[in-house]
Amino acid sequence: MTSAISLPLRFQVGARTVLSVRRRLVRTGLSLGEAMRGESFETPRLNPADHGYLITSLREDRLAAITAQHPGMLALVRQRYSRRYADMSGSYDAYLATFSGKSRSTLRRKVRKFAKISGGELDIRIYQSPEEMAEFQTLARCVSAKTYQEKLLDAGLPDDPEYKAQMMRAAARGEARAWLLFVQNKPVSYLYAPADGDTLIYAYLGYDPEWARHSPGTVLQIEAMKQIIEEGRFRRFDFTEGDGQHKRLFATDGIACVDLLLLRKTAGNYLLAGALAAFDRGVDFAKRLGLRKWVRRFSR
Structure with a gap:
């Protein structure tokens, strides 16, 4: 049985959290394959102390059915987004052909410029074995400690020994890939992607x-x-939940999804759900009024 955990329900403007309220929730995060198939699933029974469920990457066309299965609960969509992924089953040229001409030109220019400042060619190293993954984690942590993801969002590459051991176990099974970009032998960017079957998952990306x-x-x-496609083992690269310019650029397709919050009907939860909905509407209204730049600046 899946246990509920204490999760923060955030009042957010972009990446900045203005306020958060914790609730004991059973979290169900659907994989890319599950989102693509759109199959029915059963939520586990709640314990008396639990407040409800948080279901992420639920296909939007399944929203009405899941809500109908829980008529005694408050339903609140926290965000709508495209669960983006890249089809890696073809050639690298076929993948590049999915980009617009302008995007291809921009990417090539950025690669050339970075190669130039790196002494003429890129220094990108891939890490696959357990020993290599241990080295990657140590070097990537030096970069992660400087990133806004870690400083503002607490979303840098984890530093705890258990996560490092988990990375090494995944590497021993051949179920993880990691990369570092170096300049003059100094790491400046990292990417870590564990695997779920034939899909690599966009877990952590950061840069100095x-x-x-x-x-x-x-x-x-x-x-x-490029390296993933040339290796030929993985069919998809999953950019996971949420959206963003980086994901939109590199993905080839997406599935319309929602994150759905289901709460027990209590006075406190009525107030919380109403406040969250009103706050989210206020942020959206500010964007429509032309205050998008202010919202973006505040969220950093």
Whole structure:
């Protein structure tokens, strides 16, 4: 039986959390394959102390059915997005052909410029074995500690021994790939992607902010995609939940999904759900009023 855990329900403007309220929720995160198939699933029974469920990457066309299965609960869509992924089953040229001409030109220019400042060619290293993965984690942590993901979102590459051991176990099974981009033997960007069958999962990407103007994350991503396709083992690259410019650029397809919050009908949860809905509408209204730049600036 899946246990509920204490999860923060965030009042967010972009990446910035203004306020959060914790609830004990059973979290069900659907994989890319599950989202693509859109199959029915059963939510586990709640314990008396549990507040409800958080279902992520639920296909939007399954929303009404799941809500109808829980008539005694408050239903709130926290976000709508395209669960983006890249089809890696063809050639690298076929993958590049999915980009617009302008995007292909921009990517090539960024790769050339980065190669130039790196002494003429890119220094990108792939890590696959357990020993290599241990080395990757140590080097990538040096970069992650500088990133906004870690400083503002607590979403950098984990530093705890258990996660490092988990990475090494995945590598021993051949179920993980990792890359580092170096300049003069110094790591400036990292990408870690564990595997789920024939799908690699976009888990952690980060770069040294001192190199931001040279787009190291973009350069590393496109070169990693090339290596993945040339290896020929993985059919898809899953950009996971949520949306963003980076995911839109490198994905070839997507599935319309929602993150659905289901809460017990209590007075406190009525107030919380109403406040969350009102806050989200307010942020959307501000964007429609033309305050998108202010919202983006505040969210950083």
